């Protein structure tokens with residue numbers, strides 16, 4: 323089931339308490355979303371479907387228009403995740419790397435709700451949780467932007483749940499910087515930050531030289547600093563997990579990583595299975611071949627990719643400790659939902 327912003331808070335808290343991380347996949351096609359939900363169902367764990375600007379604008383969703391892309395992404399994820407087949411899977415739709423001049427409009431609209439008209443009904447869609455790419459922002463701009471999103475949430479009465487990032491590709495973020503960012507948001511607007519993603523020495527994409535700077539200890543250090551600033555424990559988001567070893571990941575999760583972004587290796591995997599399919603079926607793809615239609619149809623390649631890709635996703639979900647966490651999450655979510663209502667009344 324697609325989680326709303328308050329349920330997303332419960333999931334991030336629950337992952338921290340239970341010491342597992344939710345896999346966040348940049349699923350950039352409807353078939354990709356389906357495959358990630360299927361893997362999560364098999365592993366009985368929660369999942370995050372996330373998207374960056376270039377995926378919002380990709381042909382499968384926005385075709386050049388990021389806002390149209392986000393509407394389609396959320397609607398597509400909701401229809402699949404809320405269907406009987408995937409009801410048991412806690413699913414988050416999260417915005418990932420969004421930067422540049424359109425960021426304010428895209429994320430502002432995401433907070434106040436993207437209107438979708440259907441017959442006589444107008445629905446307002448919002449992501450379960452939101453982050454932005456702060457790599458081109460100063461610390462002050464980053465803080466200002468987070469507080470801007472919170473002010474929109476307050477004005478519109480629509481809850482927002484945030485991930486804040488700090489130079490994830492620029493080596494280890496200093497203690498002073500982490501403190502300044504967390505205090506800049508929590509000091510002014512406490513209770514909206516649920517993930518903090520500092521630079522931990524990992525990098526987006528693959529590196530031929532490995533990730534010598536990355537250490538699970540840095541995760542534990544950050545958890546402590548953030549808790550001291552915010553007055554509550556907030557889990558860590560890990561960007562650029564593709565090149566890390568299984569052992570590094572396992573340790574990092576035990577030390578406080580609650581969300582692991584996964585894009586490069588996922589794309590490598592899907593594209594390799596697709597090219598394998600076309601290579602192996604070259605003969606059947608001749609128009610004179612009797613099997614041409616079933617081989618050429620969208621379902622041909624996507625069914626093949628799904629069959630091979632789902633086990634890869636499931637394996638990574640297990641590595642992050644998420645197996646079997648669904649039941650516990652739904653119980654936690656119900657009780658924390660009641661607690662949140664008590665707090666607001």
Ligand SMILES: [Zn+2]
Pocket residue numbers: 418419490526561562583
């Ligand atoms: Zn990232």
